[in-house]
Amino acid sequence: MRDNTSIPRLSGRSIWNMSAGFLGIQFGFALQNGNASRMLQTFGAGVEHLGLFWLAAPLAGMLVQPLIGHYSDRTWCRLGRRSPYFLGGALLTALALVLLPHADVLTVLLPPVLVGAGMLMIMDASINVAMEPFRSLVADKLPDEQRSRGFSVQTFLIGAGAVAGSCLPYVLGEYLGLSKTAAPGKVPQNVVWSFYTGALVLAVSILWTVVTTREYPPGRYAVPAKPSAGGIGAIWQDFLHMPPKMRQLGLVQFFSWFALFSLWVFATPAIAVRVYGTLPGDTASESYADAANWVGILFGIYNGVSALYALCLPAIARAAGRSAAHALSLTAGGIALISIYFIRDPLLLILPMAGVGLAWGSILSMPYAMLANTIPPHKMGVYMGIFNFFITFPQLVNGLLEGIIVRYVYHGQVIYALVLAGVFMILAALAVLRLKEG
Numbered sequence: 001m002r003d004n005t006s007i008p009r010l011s012g013r014s015i016w017n018m019s020a021g022f023l024g025i026q027f028g029f030a031l032q033n034g035n036a037s038r039m040l041q042t043f044g045a046g047v048e049h050l051g052l053f054w055l056a057a058p059l060a061g062m063l064v065q066p067l068i069g070h071y072s073d074r075t076w077c078r079l080g081r082r083s084p085y086f087l088g089g090a091l092l093t094a095l096a097l098v099l100l101p102h103a104d105v106l107t108v109l110l111p112p113v114l115v116g117a118g119m120l121m122i123m124d125a126s127i128n129v130a131m132e133p134f135r136s137l138v139a140d141k142l143p144d145e146q147r148s149r150g151f152s153v154q155t156f157l158i159g160a161g162a163v164a165g166s167c168l169p170y171v172l173g174e175y176l177g178l179s180k181t182a183a184p185g186k187v188p189q190n191v192v193w194s195f196y197t198g199a200l201v202l203a204v205s206i207l208w209t210v211v212t213t214r215e216y217p218p219g220r221y222a223v224p225a226k227p228s229a230g231g232i233g234a235i236w237q238d239f240l241h242m243p244p245k246m247r248q249l250g251l252v253q254f255f256s257w258f259a260l261f262s263l264w265v266f267a268t269p270a271i272a273v274r275v276y277g278t279l280p281g282d283t284a285s286e287s288y289a290d291a292a293n294w295v296g297i298l299f300g301i302y303n304g305v306s307a308l309y310a311l312c313l314p315a316i317a318r319a320a321g322r323s324a325a326h327a328l329s330l331t332a333g334g335i336a337l338i339s340i341y342f343i344r345d346p347l348l349l350i351l352p353m354a355g356v357g358l359a360w361g362s363i364l365s366m367p368y369a370m371l372a373n374t375i376p377p378h379k380m381g382v383y384m385g386i387f388n389f390f391i392t393f394p395q396l397v398n399g400l401l402e403g404i405i406v407r408y409v410y411h412g413q414v415i416y417a418l419v420l421a422g423v424f425m426i427l428a429a430l431a432v433l434r435l436k437e438g
Contacts, residue, residue, distance in 0.1 A: 007142065007143045007216075008143070009143060009145075009146055010141060010142060010146065015142070015146070015149065016153055017209065017212040017213055018137055018138070018141060018209060018212075018213040019134065019138070019153050019154045019157050019209070020205050020209045021205050021206040021208065021209040022131075022134055022154050022158050022161065022205075023157045023160055023161040023201070024161060024198075024201045024202035024205030024206055025090075025093075025131050025134070025161065025202060025205075025206075026158040026160075026165065026303075027161040027162070027164055027165040027198050027201045027202060027205075028093055028123070028165065028199070028202045029161075029162070029165070030161065030162035030164075030165030030166045030299060030300070030303065031097065031165045031166075031168070031194055031198045032120070032123060032124070032127075033166075033264045033299060034166050034268075034295060034296040034299045035169065035191055035194075035195075035292070035296070036054065036120055036264075037050050037054075037264075037265055037266075037268050037269065038191070038268055038283070039101065039103070039187055040113060040117065040120075041283045042184075042185060042186070042187060042283050043103060043104060043111075043112040043113040043115075043116045043185065044112065044113040045113045046281070047266075047269045047281065047412070047414060048403045048404075048406050048407040048412070049403055050269070051265050051402045051403040052399055052403055053113070053116075053120070054120070054261070054264075054265050054395070054399055055395075055396060055399040055400070058124075058261075058391075058393075058395035058396050058399070059121065059392070060121050060122075060124045060125035060128060061124060061125070061128045061391065061392045062392035062393070062396070063125075064125050064128040064129060064132075065128050065132045065385035065386075065388035065389075065392075066239075066382060066385035066386050066388070067235070067385070068085055068128065068129055068133065068385060069132055069133070069382040069383070069384050069385025069386070070235050070382040070385065072084075072085050072132075072133050072136065073136075073379060079210065080214070081133075081140070081215050082133035082136055082137045082140070082215060083210050083213075083215065085129055085130065085133045086133060086206050086209060086210055087206060087207075087210055088129060088130075089126050089127065089130025089131070089206075090202055090206035090207075091203070092122070092125075092126035092129065093123060093126035093129075093130060093199075093202055094199035094200075094202050094203050095199075096119055096123035097123065097195045097196070097198045097199040098195065098196060098199050100119040100120065100123060100195060101187040101191060102187075103115040103116035104185055104186065104187075112185065128388075132384060132385050132388065134209075135368060135384045137215070138150040138151060138154065138368075139368075139375070139384070140215065140216065141213075141215070141216065144373045147368075147369050147373065148313070148317055148322075148365070148369045149314050151365040151366075151368050152310040152311060152313050152314050152365050153310075154365070155306060155307065155310035155313075155361055156307045156308075158303070158307070158310075158364055159303045159304055159310065159360075160303075160304075160307050161201070161205075161303075162303030162304075162307075163300040163301075163303045163304040163307065164201075164300075165198055165201075165300075166296045166297065166298075166299040166300030166303060167300040168197060168198075169190045169191050169194045169292075169293055170294070170296050170297050172189075172194060173188070173289075173293055174293070176190075178193060180289045180290075181284070181286060182284075184283075184284050235382060235386070238379060238382050239386050242383065242386060243374040243375060243383070245370065245374045245435075246371060246386070246387055248435050249390065249435070251431045252326075252367065252428050252431045252432045253387075253390035253391055253394070253428075254393065255394070255427040256330065256359075256363050256394075256424075256425065257363075257390075257391045257392075258394040258395070258397065259333070259334070259337065259421035259422070259424040259425040259428070260360075260363070260421075261394065261395040261398040261399070262398060262417045262421035262424075263337065263356070263418065265398075265399075265402070265417075266402075266406075266417040266418060267295050267298070267299075268291065268295045270340075270414040270415045270417065270418055271295055271298075271340075272288050272291035272292065273414065273415070274414075275291065275343065275344055275345070275346055276290060276291040276346070278291060294346055294349075298349055298350070298353045301350055301353040301354065301357065302353040302354070302356040302357035303357065305353070305354050305357025305358065305360075305361070306357040306358070306360040307361070308361075309358055309361035309362070310361045310364070310365055313325060313361065313362060313365055313366065316328075317366065317369070322366055322369060322370050323370070323432050323433060323435045324433070325362065325366060326362050326363075326366040326367070326432045327429040327430075327432045327433050328429075329358045329359050329361065330359050330362065330363075330425050330426070330428045330432065331426060331429040332355040332358040332359060333355055333356050333358060333360070333422075333425045334423065334424075334425030334426035334429065335355060335426075336351075336352035336354070336355025336356050337352065337355075337356065337418055337419070337422030338418075338419050339351070339422075340352050340418050340419075340422075341415055341416075341418065341419050359425060367387075368384075370435070371383075371387060402417055405417070
């Protein structure tokens, strides 16, 4: 357990400054989530193979986050403990954002779809380098009574960045005149310029946090300035001896992130066929472009709802308990995902996205708030990284199995992947109710 007596309370302005980088991180992450399937299909991927190509992202996260957490615990330099990783990850992510839409011209020997999948992996690995230390920074600098607020502010900024990133391709295509369609195998200009903008926003927001936030020296935590050395073996030992609460939250995270992965991978092809009447496999038509752009707006809506809901979550958690608040939010998300099956009007899809937003807002804050005060302060980074295993593992399982299910069980009807996602979200709600407070 952590001794909070040496950690002072911070002002609201300081909490917002230290989390500002998440605005840019999620801006880029939203562009990836809303457009990666679209680009991979454009580069030649079949819908049943999308999950396999998306495996690059969770594989990168599974490898990168524990390592970054482990070594950021052991980093003490002029920039601080976590800041060097913010900065390096931001620069790499910005570069990947610029290059990913041009995978078709970067290829020499490999097909464009493989180059695109490789760029997706580089982007996700870089985002993880920048993102993981932010979770640890909140736990480093805030006492337990401010943790829920700190993670909620992060969630608000995540939502705000995601709204902007998700909606930008639609805005550039519908209102600023950039082309929303392109020749087969090419990414439309509204998507290309959205990725350029995402790179700029990410770099500026990360720099804001680095400049305005000063990290505490190691003496603040009564831990050595140079913790004992270690590598993969030390991370493995930490994994084997993880706090019991982390193991309990693992099942909740598995169901939650299995559902989210299905939404991100299959929302565009499912809605294009189910709601817009696009023929399966058609990625060059205007109806597919309209569906893909509208999915971006829908993702922006659920992220916007999550941003506002995150500000209410601390009060709900105080009144009902963190477990009950999380279970209620996950149930709303599960019902919302299942309801997409019954909707044929694009505008009505806004309603289930509000429910998904409640679940997303809670997923980004409540598990971390429940976990943070059980972790030793000198191992905050590595355990936050290890906790990411419970996010990436369900995505790997989904990527390996869901494409087979779509092809042989759903017979290509991708909408059922979203229904199954709703079922898994409700299972997550049932699992979280088994957790004990404290």
